[in-house]
Amino acid sequence: MRHILLAAAMLAAGPVLAREELPLDHFIKHPSFLDVKISPTGEYLAATIMETQDRGGLVIMRRSDRTITGTMKLAGRNFVNRFAWVNDERIVLSVAEKDGSKSPPEGTGEIYATNWDGKKQDLLIGGRKQSSLEAAKRKMRYEGAALIDGLIDDDKNVIVQVWGVGDESGSFSSIERLNVYTGARSKLARAPMRRPQFVTDVSGAVRFVQGETTDNAAKLYYRDGSDWKLVNDEATTGRAIWAVGMHHDARRALVIAEEKQGPNAMYAWDPANGEMTLVARDDVVDPFELVYDRRGVAPVGVVYMDGAPTLKIVQKDAEEIGLLRILMPNFPGEWVSLRSFSDDGKLVVFSVSSDRNPGAFYLFDRNENKATFLLAGAQWIDPEKMAEMKPVRFVARDGTPIHGYLTLPPDSDGKNLPLIVNPHGGPFGISDQWGYNPEVQLFANRGYAVLQVNFRGSGNFGRAFERLGYQQWGGTMQDDVTDATHWAIKEGIADKDRVCIYGASYGAYASAMGVAKEPDLYKCAVGYVGVYDMQMMYTRGDIQDSDYGINFLEEALGGGKENLQKRSPTSLAEQIKAPMFIVVGNDDVRAHPDHSKAMRRALEKAGKDVEWLAKDYEGHGFFKEENNRELYTKMLAFFEKHIGKGEAATKPAASP
Numbered sequence: 001m002r003h004i005l006l007a008a009a010m011l012a013a014g015p016v017l018a019r020e021e022l023p024l025d026h027f028i029k030h031p032s033f034l035d036v037k038i039s040p041t042g043e044y045l046a047a048t049i050m051e052t053q054d055r056g057g058l059v060i061m062r063r064s065d066r067t068i069t070g071t072m073k074l075a076g077r078n079f080v081n082r083f084a085w086v087n088d089e090r091i092v093l094s095v096a097e098k099d100g101s102k103s104p105p106e107g108t109g110e111i112y113a114t115n116w117d118g119k120k121q122d123l124l125i126g127g128r129k130q131s132s133l134e135a136a137k138r139k140m141r142y143e144g145a146a147l148i149d150g151l152i153d154d155d156k157n158v159i160v161q162v163w164g165v166g167d168e169s170g171s172f173s174s175i176e177r178l179n180v181y182t183g184a185r186s187k188l189a190r191a192p193m194r195r196p197q198f199v200t201d202v203s204g205a206v207r208f209v210q211g212e213t214t215d216n217a218a219k220l221y222y223r224d225g226s227d228w229k230l231v232n233d234e235a236t237t238g239r240a241i242w243a244v245g246m247h248h249d250a251r252r253a254l255v256i257a258e259e260k261q262g263p264n265a266m267y268a269w270d271p272a273n274g275e276m277t278l279v280a281r282d283d284v285v286d287p288f289e290l291v292y293d294r295r296g297v298a299p300v301g302v303v304y305m306d307g308a309p310t311l312k313i314v315q316k317d318a319e320e321i322g323l324l325r326i327l328m329p330n331f332p333g334e335w336v337s338l339r340s341f342s343d344d345g346k347l348v349v350f351s352v353s354s355d356r357n358p359g360a361f362y363l364f365d366r367n368e369n370k371a372t373f374l375l376a377g378a379q380w381i382d383p384e385k386m387a388e389m390k391p392v393r394f395v396a397r398d399g400t401p402i403h404g405y406l407t408l409p410p411d412s413d414g415k416n417l418p419l420i421v422n423p424h425g426g427p428f429g430i431s432d433q434w435g436y437n438p439e440v441q442l443f444a445n446r447g448y449a450v451l452q453v454n455f456r457g458s459g460n461f462g463r464a465f466e467r468l469g470y471q472q473w474g475g476t477m478q479d480d481v482t483d484a485t486h487w488a489i490k491e492g493i494a495d496k497d498r499v500c501i502y503g504a505s506y507g508a509y510a511s512a513m514g515v516a517k518e519p520d521l522y523k524c525a526v527g528y529v530g531v532y533d534m535q536m537m538y539t540r541g542d543i544q545d546s547d548y549g550i551n552f553l554e555e556a557l558g559g560g561k562e563n564l565q566k567r568s569p570t571s572l573a574e575q576i577k578a579p580m581f582i583v584v585g586n587d588d589v590r591a592h593p594d595h596s597k598a599m600r601r602a603l604e605k606a607g608k609d610v611e612w613l614a615k616d617y618e619g620h621g622f623f624k625e626e627n628n629r630e631l632y633t634k635m636l637a638f639f640e641k642h643i644g645k646g647e648a649a650t651k652p653a654a655s656p
Contacts, residue, residue, distance in 0.1 A: 070118025084150030102621030109144015208243035307391030356386035387444035419494035425505030447646010455480035474567035498643035512569035524642035540592035573602035579609035585618035
């Protein structure tokens with residue numbers, strides 16, 4: 001078995017070769033496959049797909065010969081959000097839609113079911129705008145839902161969360177059992193709060209509900225029977241606690257709790273007496289993701305992202321941990337994730353990915369001790385030609401430790417390079433992390449070093465670190481990005497005369513503020529679907545559409561016209577020396593296009609150089625491949641014009 005696994009791994013991870021300039025399309029094409037799950041008996045495989053028309057769907061194939069037996073395609077920018085095999089005949093799935101490539105998917109409220117052969121495709125719940133209007137005419141309540149639990153021991157029903165569309169923030173959702181053949185539903189519980197998230201146990205019983213109130217304080221409730229019991233209120237305790245599953249002793253639950261200082265920790269919580277026992281905590285970073293048992297209920301391991309991912313074992317004798325111990329050594333330098341199991345546990349679908357590998361799926365047959373390659377998410381990517389993502393750490397000017405990542409062009413000596421500083425979006429609770437990033441890989445392939453900075457305010461380093469960024473837009477958050485740039489220059493990585501800054505969303509704000517506050521440090525700046533006028537954040541976009549959003553803006557940004565104005569790049573255009581390239585999606589509902597237009601006007605009024613790219617029918621990031629092709633062609637030309645092209649490639653680009 002080990003020999004077979006090693007042979008498979010060597011296809012995915014090998015020594016980095018000399019840089020070959022690859023076709024642009026390699027980096028802008030959507031992945032073909034996003035996830036793969038095996039049917040209960042192991043006869044079929046289902047995979048979520050992405051098409052060049054920027055829409056998603058599901059394809060079902062026979063495991064024995066990989067012949068396609070059925071498909072389900074979704075219209076528009078819709079994707080399969082979650083899906084589950086209910087039995088070998090029937091699959092249930094929920095749908096999500098993205099405003100743009102830089103925004104998270106939002107559930108549409110639709111629940112579909114389809115058979116293995118693509119027949120009997122039924123919309124069980126939802127219908128969106130047309131159905132909503134029709135329901136209003138009939139004075140009916142239009143509903144949306146999300147898939148919560150596939151109920152591994154039930155071959156007809158799943159658990160869904162149901163809400164009334166049009167009610168503020170999803171109203172007080174209920175959780176219901178849904179028959180995937182008939183659409184019949186039975187209510188199990190109703191949430192005691194708005195915007196809830198439910199957690200079920202191995203039997204499908206609803207045990208927890210959690211979420212935030214309008215003051216953005218997290219609440220956690222427990223239920224054993226019919227009544228909800230308040231476990232934690234952040235407004236009272238000063239810490240948020242989230243339930244993540246049941247302990248393997250079937251008596252306690254596992255929760256993630258914020259700490260006043262340092263990273264978050266995992267605890268076992270006893271509902272009988274409320275006692276919390278520490279299970280796992282890292283010295284530097286929060287729990288990044290969890291490894292669950294094959295029923296999807298009990299976490300058996302915690303993954304931490306301190307540079308590259310590492311695994312902390314929670315249940316030593318769990319079969320899933322045993323599997324990872326077998327599989328992981330055969331894929332050195334990569335990360336193995338267990339994706340799905342047949343009911344008897346003998347067939348396991350797992351994925352392998354890394355900073356240079358966008359992901360591939362394998363099937364492990366435990367009877368034969370054999371792993372077989374199934375699908376690659378982006379089969380046109382050769383990991384051997386990609387660049388390594390190196391974790392870095394430095395100390396900011398006030399002594400705060402700051403982490404980040406440095407990606408160097410393949411075959412580079414890492415010295416005196418043109419540098420692109422790339423602050424992430426968000427900004428709060430979001431972090432750059434180790435893994436394949438097509439945009440970063442494109443820049444590295446063209447000869448640029450890329451520096452990503454987890455400035456204060458970023459996630460993954462605990463509550464206190466995130467709160468350090470509150471009301472520090474343009475302040476210490478920006479100083480961290482500046483200090484990172486100086487660090488790269490001091491270390492000899494970057495040529496001080498060839499540094500540009502580029503970011504999307506909040507990263508675009510940080511890029512504009514970078515060239516405003518440090519006019520001699522950066523030679524150019526790119527702002528992509530950004531916000532540039534902090535007062536406008538209270539009047540444009542979707543954040544201020546709810547009480548939650550307004551309260552968040554006041555807490556995280558601060559108020560006061562003068563205070564907001566002095567931290568807005570639109571007010572600082574006179575200080576900017578470096579040319580800017582501004583990119584906007586005209587249908588962006590998160591970073592309203594008026595931000596970009598205001599920034600452009602301010603720069604032009606100040607007599608500054610500004611390039612402009614705007615696209616209709618694009619939102620918070622471009623989706624269409626033709627638009628991304630134009631975007632990155634112009635962006636690369638912009639970088640080359642102002643900081644020069646990186647070292648020449650060893651070979652000319654191959655034909656697409």
